[in-house]
Amino acid sequence: MSKNLHDKLLMTSSEPGVYLMKDDAGKIIYVGKAANLKKRLYSYFSKPVHTDMKTGVLVKKIAGFDTIITATEKEALILESNLIKKYKPKYNVILKDGKRYPSLRIDLNSDYPNLAIVRKITKDGAKYFGPFSSALAVRQTLKVINKTFKLRKCKGGSFKSRSRPCLNHQIGACLAPCCLDVAKSEYDEIVNEVIMFLKGRTTELLQDIKNRMKSAAEHKDFERAAQLRDKMFALEKTLEKQVAVTTDLKDRDVLAVARMHGNAMITLLTVRGGFLLGSRHFGFGETFSIDAEIIEDFIRQNYENTPYIPKEILVSSMSDNLSLLEDFLGRIKGKKVRVLRPQRGEKLQLVNMAVKNAGNRLREIAASDAVREDMLARLKYELKIDRIPFWIECFDNSHISGKDAVSAMVVFKNGQPDKSSYKKFKIKTAHAQDDYACMLETLIRRYGNAGKTEAYPDLLVIDGGKGQLNIAVSVIKELNLSGKFEIIGIAKRDDKKGETKDKIYKYGRINPVNMGKRGDTLLFLQRIRDEAHRFAISFHRRRRSKSFIHSELDDIPGVGEKRKRILLTHFKGIEKIRTAALDEISALPGMSKSVAKEVKKRLIQD
Numbered sequence: 001m002s003k004n005l006h007d008k009l010l011m012t013s014s015e016p017g018v019y020l021m022k023d024d025a026g027k028i029i030y031v032g033k034a035a036n037l038k039k040r041l042y043s044y045f046s047k048p049v050h051t052d053m054k055t056g057v058l059v060k061k062i063a064g065f066d067t068i069i070t071a072t073e074k075e076a077l078i079l080e081s082n083l084i085k086k087y088k089p090k091y092n093v094i095l096k097d098g099k100r101y102p103s104l105r106i107d108l109n110s111d112y113p114n115l116a117i118v119r120k121i122t123k124d125g126a127k128y129f130g131p132f133s134s135a136l137a138v139r140q141t142l143k144v145i146n147k148t149f150k151l152r153k154c155k156g157g158s159f160k161s162r163s164r165p166c167l168n169h170q171i172g173a174c175l176a177p178c179c180l181d182v183a184k185s186e187y188d189e190i191v192n193e194v195i196m197f198l199k200g201r202t203t204e205l206l207q208d209i210k211n212r213m214k215s216a217a218e219h220k221d222f223e224r225a226a227q228l229r230d231k232m233f234a235l236e237k238t239l240e241k242q243v244a245v246t247t248d249l250k251d252r253d254v255l256a257v258a259r260m261h262g263n264a265m266i267t268l269l270t271v272r273g274g275f276l277l278g279s280r281h282f283g284f285g286e287t288f289s290i291d292a293e294i295i296e297d298f299i300r301q302n303y304e305n306t307p308y309i310p311k312e313i314l315v316s317s318m319s320d321n322l323s324l325l326e327d328f329l330g331r332i333k334g335k336k337v338r339v340l341r342p343q344r345g346e347k348l349q350l351v352n353m354a355v356k357n358a359g360n361r362l363r364e365i366a367a368s369d370a371v372r373e374d375m376l377a378r379l380k381y382e383l384k385i386d387r388i389p390f391w392i393e394c395f396d397n398s399h400i401s402g403k404d405a406v407s408a409m410v411v412f413k414n415g416q417p418d419k420s421s422y423k424k425f426k427i428k429t430a431h432a433q434d435d436y437a438c439m440l441e442t443l444i445r446r447y448g449n450a451g452k453t454e455a456y457p458d459l460l461v462i463d464g465g466k467g468q469l470n471i472a473v474s475v476i477k478e479l480n481l482s483g484k485f486e487i488i489g490i491a492k493r494d495d496k497k498g499e500t501k502d503k504i505y506k507y508g509r510i511n512p513v514n515m516g517k518r519g520d521t522l523l524f525l526q527r528i529r530d531e532a533h534r535f536a537i538s539f540h541r542r543r544r545s546k547s548f549i550h551s552e553l554d555d556i557p558g559v560g561e562k563r564k565r566i567l568l569t570h571f572k573g574i575e576k577i578r579t580a581a582l583d584e585i586s587a588l589p590g591m592s593k594s595v596a597k598e599v600k601k602r603l604i605q606d
Contacts, residue, residue: 003044005064012038016076017069021091021288024063028093032289033080035073041065049158053439058288077324081300091288093264093297101280102138103130103307104198112159112187114152115142115194121305128307129198135281141198148234150193162441174349198357199308200251200272202239206232239275244351246346249274256316256354257291257296260362264291266298267358270348271514272310279354281361291317296325299339309333316351372415377427379521383506383513385486389459390414395446396436396463397534399538406543407442411457412528422541436471439464443475456484463529465491466505473507488513490529502526553577556602558595566590567599578603 017037021030034040044059070076084092087147090375091420105118107126112274117138121128132138151169152175174183175190196205213228216468254269266282282298289297296319303309309329318341319325329337342348380388391413397405405427411418425442439462447456470491476482488506493499504525506508515522553564553574571577577585577599586596 005062008065009038009045010040012041012067013069014038015069015330019065020062020066020068020083020087021062021089022066023061026064028089029061030058030089031080031083031087032288033073033076035076037067037069041067058286068178072144073321074327076325077300077321077328081304084291084297091286093280093284093287093289093294093301095298095301101131101133102135103128103132104138104142104192105129105332107352108191111184112152112182113191114154114159115145118144121307127195130307131280137278140374144234145194146239147195148231149190149197151190151194152177154178155187197235198279200275202235202275203249203273206235206239209235212467225389243276244274245271245276247275248346251310252312252314252350253310254350254356255295255315257294257350258355258358258362259291260359260366262286262296263362263365265358265362265365265372266294266396267301267354267361269354269357271350271551279357281358283362283365292319295319297322299325300328303329305330309337311337313337313339313345314351314354315339316355316444317341328583358376369414375520375524376415378516379524382521383459383486383488383504384514385459387458387486389486390454391456391457392459392461393446393457394461394532395439395442395526396529396536397442398533398536405438406536406540407438408539409442409446409531410532410535412531415524417531422535424535426543436467438472439468439529440475443472444479447476447479447481456481458485460485460487461525461528461532462487462489463532464489465503467579469505469507490524492526502529553599556599558592558598563590565597574603 006016014036016033016035018033019037019041020028020029021032032040044062068079070079076526086092088094093570095558103121105126105128106113106114107124109125117135118128121131130138132141145151150173152159154162156164157179162178166174168181169176175187177187193205193209194404196208198200209228209232213225213232214223216222231456250270250271251273254271255269258265258267262285264284264287266278266284267281270277270279282302284294287294295315295317309332313329319339322339326337326339329339339346342351356399363605376388376390390413393409394412395407395409397407407424407425407427409425411421423446425445427438427441429441459470460472460476462468466489469487472487473491476484477489488504491503491505491512493502501515501522502525504515504522505512522597553567555561559567567577567585570588571580582593582596582600585591585599586593
């Protein structure tokens, strides 16, 4: 420990607060909290050897620290969370954006609500269920619901404008509230059944349906009884597929941590009504935290915006801040939440199941990482390049008849797409139908100042043959970046010439590169090219759709979205605005005489 760190430790307060670890560049690499700042910091620096080898290695990277004193440990907990969100330190446990996990949303404020798949949970008064482990899982759940319950399937716009019932009504899968007079009480009954099903209350729901079926039969309403019978049979089939893991039929989440090769994995098992409904896995890289701290940080981040918190959370490692954690969860839920580390019985079996799943997931990732590393190493050998292409960038252009030209760049890191690094370019100077000029503009914009602001890739893939490849190489030479990274071109096969594979070209080489017998490296490069093509086309479609809905009103000074909406709502079209009297326009809410004059002037000119 340096003298500066030692002197700062001596002056550190023993009060509760937050500490921010910094590297030699002054960047915050870790944020932590403590009931006693001095004691906690001494635990890092006073030990000559750490029992946890990784922590010992990471502590050597700390060049300085700052502290923030708080009134209570609870305030330190809140401040720590806010600082982690702000700085995103490298060695903290940072949960990735939950938007990538799909949920089901039902808006109970609507008279006839339906279910929709969403990836963002907002505080809008609607009920959310999930998140689900994957898009496949949420679609399967929605498929079961659509088969079993007669909720409407159409979206809002279609629901309001439909003039006759759709096919779903004809096959008995929807009550068609869009067109028919459906009693709200009858529809609400179905909504409540769906909510019970999504909450995992299938057993209770079955009993309720069975009682209503008997009642309908007793009142000789045999058609109603038959409908309830069919629904009961469908739910019983669904229940057969679920795994009962506890006998007390309670709701709980189960959290466990596994570690391997410096990485950590948290597995979350979702148990509702005693049945295991699913699991999700969350991977983390290097971190200072021990298992208990990882679970604590995960709980605080995961449940902060979750739609439902069970009354009980089982964990594989217990945090020292148990009371603070339970208080945090209780404030969100509005009821007491218990966090337990079980020692025996069914609950311990659940935790062990989660630990096993977390370890298995880490091994799967390690195996797939090894396969990708082997493939990248062979790609280096087959392309005869100087480095393994861990970072690959690929470009593609898109336009229609020379309009709305765009270019897109995709990035693959360690053999996988890194979508956060993708870039989109609107072509500004080049003629859209000149692919060479578009590529020239895009490459200059990407690599012109890259050395100052961004790192370079290991490999640049150009979608095209020798011509596009030569353009790329000449641009890189003009930018004095020769040797910074390798460049190849990928051209589609020519069926007329009897070619069976796409071709890979290197600069200065006449014939395509021989990509070996296994073919997986060529397939990998094709996948990158196809992803660039997909990304470019989707960007172009979005830009083109915006240009299609562009209104003449958008170009008039003083007319924003609000005034534009008022004008179009009142007059139902541009032509009627053009022929309207000045006084009629200026009398509309939010309109002034001067803006009305400008509207008339511009529309008449056009």
